Amino acid sequence: MIRLRGVDLDDLDPSGLRRLAPDLGLHRSDLFVLAGRRPVPADLRPLDPAASGAIGWLAWSLTYLPSAVPELHDLIRSLPQEPRPPDAAPPRRWQYPDGPGAVLVGLLHNRNLDWSGAAKFLFGVGHGPMLSASTIGMLGGGRKPLTPDLLAAFATFLDIPPADLSEATGISWPGNPPPSRPDVAALLWDARRLTAAQAEQILARARALRRS
Template sequence: MLLNRLAKHHGLCADDLSRLSSVPAAEVRAVLDGAPPGASLLRRLAPVFQLEAEDLYVIAAAALPLEMTPLDPRAGTTVARLAWHAARLPRDQRYQLRRLAQSLPQERRTQPDPEPRAHLQYPPGPGGLLMRLLANRNLGWLAGAQTFLTLTGRYWSAATYGQVGHGCIELTPDLLADYAIVLGIRADDLAALTGVKLQDRTAPPSEVAVDVTGLIWDVRRLTLDQIQHLRDTAKSTS
C-alpha cells in the first residue's frame, strides 16, 4: 500500500507515526497493513509527510469529501492562464497575488461534484496517481499541459499526459521530475510512491515554480469568477 511505502521512505514506523500524529499506534499499524484509513487519520498524518491532506486522500485511494474537492471544475484552463501570468511577475508581486487569492472568500458549493468523464477516470498505477493529484489542483489534460510548459519549459500534448495517466506511456525519471515541480510535491516522495528511480541530479524547483504551485493550490476552492479576477490582476501587472 502506498501509505506504507511513503512511511518507509521517510524512515517512519507505526510507533513513530503514532507519536507524530497523535493517532493510536494500533490504528496506524492497521492502516499500514492495508486497512482503509479514516478521515481523521489522513488529516493528522498529512503534516507528518509534509503533504496536503487532500493529496494524502488521493495517495490512500480514499474518496475526497466534497468540502475538499476543487470548487469549480470549469476553472482548469483559467488556472493555467493564471499560472502563466503569475510566473512572469517579480517575486514581490507574486507574493501580493497569493495574498489576494488567500483573502478571497471561499464560496459554498451549490452543485454536487460532477462524476469525472470516462477518460479522466484512471486505473491504479503510477500514472493514474499523478493525474489524480493533478486533478486535485483543477488541472486536467489541457490545463495540465499548459501548466507543465509554464513551469518546466517542456510541452507534451494534452493527450500524451492522458496516456500517462492510463499507463499507455512510460513514466520516465525526467517526466516524474516535471510532475514533482507542477504538483509542488517532493520528487523523492513521488519516486517512492511510483517506483520510478530519479536521476542522480534532479534539479529542485525554482523559486518561481514554488510560488506558482502555491498559488494554484490557493485557488482550488475559489469560483471561476474569482480565479478570472486573479488572472486579470496578474495579466495587468505582468
C-alpha cells in the same frame, strides 16, 4: 500494498488517512491520491472544477512574470470563500486505473489543473516538454509511461517531497531535477478554493500585469 515512509496505507480507513496527513506534512487530499483512494472525498476536492481553465492559463504569467506571484497570491487569499457549487463533481474522464501516471495526474487534479492546464504548467513552470492535453490524459490512463524526468518536471510545482513521489509512483528520481517553485506550488494550492468567476478575476489581473 501501498507504503509511504514505512506506513502501510492500505491498512488505514479514510479517517486514519485524514489524521495521518498532517503528521507527514502532506495535504489530506494528496495523501488520499498517494494511497490510491481516488476520487478523493468530496470535501477535500477543489471547490469548482469549472475554474480549472482559468487556473491553467495562469501558467504563462507565473512563468514569464515571476515577480507577480506574490501579488497574485495575495489577491487569491483576499477573496471571500464561496460555497461549493452544486454540480462540482470532477469529470468522469479524470478517473484512471491504478498506476504511477494516475497518482501524478491525480495530484495535478487536486490542484484543479485539467489536462490542458497541466500541460501549460509542465512546459512553463516545470521546464518540461510541451505535451498535448490528450497526452496528459494518456499519462493518467497508463497509455504513456511516466518517466523520471517527467515526474521531476511536474514536481517543480507540487509541494510534495521528492522521496514521497518516488515511493508512491515507483519511479526513481533523476540526477538533476529542475529547481522547485514553492511560491507557485503555494499559489496553486490556495487557488483550488476559488470559484470559476474568482479564478477569472485572478487571470484578468495576471494578464493586466503582463501588459503593464
